[in-house]
Amino acid sequence: MIRIQQLPPTVITKIAAGEVIERPASVVKELLENSLDAGSQRIDIDVEQGGIELIRLVDDGHGIHPEDLTLAFASHATSKLRTADDLFRVSTMGFRGEALASIGSVAQVTLQSRQGSDPYGAEISCHGGELSPVKSWNGSPGTRIEVRHLFFNTPVRRKFLRSIPTEIGHICEAVTRVALANPRVHLLLRHNGKLVYEVPASAGLKERIGLFFGAEVRDQLHIIEAGPATARLSGFIADPACERGNNKLQYLFLNSRWIRDRSLGHAVQEAYRGLIMTGRYPVYFLFLDVPPDSVDVNVHPTKCEVRFRDSQALYALILSVIRDKFRRLDLTPRIPVSTTPTFNPTPAPQPMSPMSPMTSSGFTPAPPPPLPPLPAFTREAAPQQPAAAAPAAPAEDFPLLRSQPVNKVIQLHDAYLVLETPEGMLVIDQHALHERILFEQLKQRIRQGSLETQRLLIPEPVDLRPEEAARVLDQQTPLGELGLGVEDFGGGTVLVTSYPAILGDRSPTNLLRAVVEHLTSHDRAPTREVLLNDLLSLMACHAAVKAGDPLKPEEIDSLIAQRHLAQDTHHCPHGRPTALLFSRHDLDRHFRRI
Numbered sequence: 001m002i003r004i005q006q007l008p009p010t011v012i013t014k015i016a017a018g019e020v021i022e023r024p025a026s027v028v029k030e031l032l033e034n035s036l037d038a039g040s041q042r043i044d045i046d047v048e049q050g051g052i053e054l055i056r057l058v059d060d061g062h063g064i065h066p067e068d069l070t071l072a073f074a075s076h077a078t079s080k081l082r083t084a085d086d087l088f089r090v091s092t093m094g095f096r097g098e099a100l101a102s103i104g105s106v107a108q109v110t111l112q113s114r115q116g117s118d119p120y121g122a123e124i125s126c127h128g129g130e131l132s133p134v135k136s137w138n139g140s141p142g143t144r145i146e147v148r149h150l151f152f153n154t155p156v157r158r159k160f161l162r163s164i165p166t167e168i169g170h171i172c173e174a175v176t177r178v179a180l181a182n183p184r185v186h187l188l189l190r191h192n193g194k195l196v197y198e199v200p201a202s203a204g205l206k207e208r209i210g211l212f213f214g215a216e217v218r219d220q221l222h223i224i225e226a227g228p229a230t231a232r233l234s235g236f237i238a239d240p241a242c243e244r245g246n247n248k249l250q251y252l253f254l255n256s257r258w259i260r261d262r263s264l265g266h267a268v269q270e271a272y273r274g275l276i277m278t279g280r281y282p283v284y285f286l287f288l289d290v291p292p293d294s295v296d297v298n299v300h301p302t303k304c305e306v307r308f309r310d311s312q313a314l315y316a317l318i319l320s321v322i323r324d325k326f327r328r329l330d331l332t333p334r335i336p337v338s339t340t341p342t343f344n345p346t347p348a349p350q351p352m353s354p355m356s357p358m359t360s361s362g363f364t365p366a367p368p369p370p371l372p373p374l375p376a377f378t379r380e381a382a383p384q385q386p387a388a389a390a391p392a393a394p395a396e397d398f399p400l401l402r403s404q405p406v407n408k409v410i411q412l413h414d415a416y417l418v419l420e421t422p423e424g425m426l427v428i429d430q431h432a433l434h435e436r437i438l439f440e441q442l443k444q445r446i447r448q449g450s451l452e453t454q455r456l457l458i459p460e461p462v463d464l465r466p467e468e469a470a471r472v473l474d475q476q477t478p479l480g481e482l483g484l485g486v487e488d489f490g491g492g493t494v495l496v497t498s499y500p501a502i503l504g505d506r507s508p509t510n511l512l513r514a515v516v517e518h519l520t521s522h523d524r525a526p527t528r529e530v531l532l533n534d535l536l537s538l539m540a541c542h543a544a545v546k547a548g549d550p551l552k553p554e555e556i557d558s559l560i561a562q563r564h565l566a567q568d569t570h571h572c573p574h575g576r577p578t579a580l581l582f583s584r585h586d587l588d589r590h591f592r593r594i
């Protein structure tokens with residue numbers, strides 16, 4: 001016979017614990033949040049054996065009243081919420097009253113606390129849900145909590161724990177998130193008695209980022225500060241050149257709480273589109289502040305996922321603020337010459353100066369100094385005079401601008417242009433730059449409806465596999481908007497009837513084949529905007545001069561002059577840089593002139 005039974009409270013708590021407490025780092029996170037809610041200025045954490053043996057946290061917060069100690073371990077007991085309406089006004093990290101009950105049910109916990117105004121404090125233990133009597137405790141104001149033998153009574157969960165380095169890695173991550181979101185709190189983490197982090201209260205956000213992720217990241221940050229009344233976005237985004245192979249250095253905080261949000265993460269990724277290669281990830285530390293009633297934080301047991309009332313508006317805000325920031329920056333990647341791999345300076349006799357970094361092993365090159373920011377290049381200063389006729393421009397659409405004579409340019413390997421700029425030496429990838437310029441021009445023409453197309457007197461048949469032909473014909477309209485006219489000839493053959501004039505004498509068949517490859521490489525049909533963007537970059541790529549094309553001097557001049565006209569010319573549409581700057585300062589330094 002099957003009957004329904006009410007589960008005993010101890011089992012209910014253990015079930016809840018399964019959601020909240022996954023591993024030692026979850027305990028650290030919950031305890032840290034309690035200390036923050038208590039207004040602590042300083043929090044010391046000691047862990048042993050990756051937190052499995054011991055997690056001890058000591059704070060200087062407002063403490064717990066002795067009579068409330070037993071309640072602290074009761075489930076759904078909290079000092080942070082009174083009514084259901086309060087759920088939509090939450091400004092504390094906790095409010096569910098679940099954490100201590102959960103931790104107490106799966107570990108051996110001792111909680112000691114004293115409120116500042118009281119002459120003495122009290123302590124209580126909770127072992128696997130069993131409460132001890134309350135005793136008096138003679139410690140300093142604040143709270144001290146020890147969590148031992150996590151999962152001692154749930155062997156299955158204990159088995160799920162990973163190696164000590166993995167668990168301590170998760171703990172470090174939990175501490176990092178809190179440290180980034182709370183720059184005024186002094187934090188200390190020790191593992192098996194050894195100091196892991198100590199972050200003084202004086203270290204602001206940027207310094208904290210440097211502390212956790214190194215100077216390389218810290219020195220490539222751009223500040224973000226945007227604050228319309230409804231939502232405020234602040235923090236730092238790293239330069240596109242600082243990209244990574246994974247998304248670990250992407251931090252998004254909502255009202256000081258670390259969150260995971262696919263949509264908002266996508267907004268940032270989208271803002272970097274074209275500036276970093278596909279498959280690479282930008283680095284960012286962003287803080288979004290919204291009124292508590294515009295977000296529901298009660299949709300996930302650990303509150304790291306939330307539901308926004310208007311997530312589209314936030315998406316748009318993030319995208320536009322970051323895009324806007326990039327528009328105002330010069331993003332030409334700068335080469336710290338010292339990292340050039342092939343050049344290995346032999347120790348040369350050095351003019352000794354008290355500043356020379358000499359070590360016993362010889363001369364150690366000083367780390368490159370922080371690079372002075374380039375003045376953003378001024379597009380307004382670009383030449384206004386109309387171009388003279390282009391006798392031999394690489395493509396039809398390539399007006400030659402002679403008004404800004406560029407001296408001292410050389411072409412190397414028929415692929416790179418090297419030129420002198422006020423800042424130093426610029427090396428340009430001729431294909432990447434031309435591709436970006438054509439991309440911008442095409443985009444502008446399409447926006448203005450003035451794209452030139454070339455009709456083919458005799459349409460060119462292109463044989464495709466039937467499913468390929470279907471994919472292409474599906475996109476007949478957007479392709480037509482880009483000047484690539486295609487028609488069905490039946491039997492897998494597609495006729496090219498027109499092509500964008502920008503292609504010049506390059507084969508429209510090859511362009512079509514590239515389009516086919518692009519369309520069939522995606523499972524789902526891309527959105528119209530993405531498709532247009534992708535096709536534009538394909539066309540630009542096909543029409544642009546290639547590496548290996550020797551250029552005439554006037555073509556070189558033209559290309560370089562155009563660099564100042566098009567927007568966003570530091571990166572090709574696929575996100576590769578178009579130019580690299582070797583600064584004068586670095587050159588001087590490495591040739592030991594300064």
Ligand code: ADP
Pocket residue numbers: 030034035038059061062063064072073077078079080093094095096097098099100101143
């Ligand atoms: P919540 O944080 O959701 O309220 P918890 O189970 O984490 O639930 O904590 C229960 C209660 O214990 C809190 O509401 C708070 O009043 C008290 N508390 C826990 N940790 C601390 C601390 N470090 N300092 C002061 N009070 C604390």
Ligand code: MG
Pocket residue numbers: 030033034093094095097099100
């Ligand atoms: Mg809590």
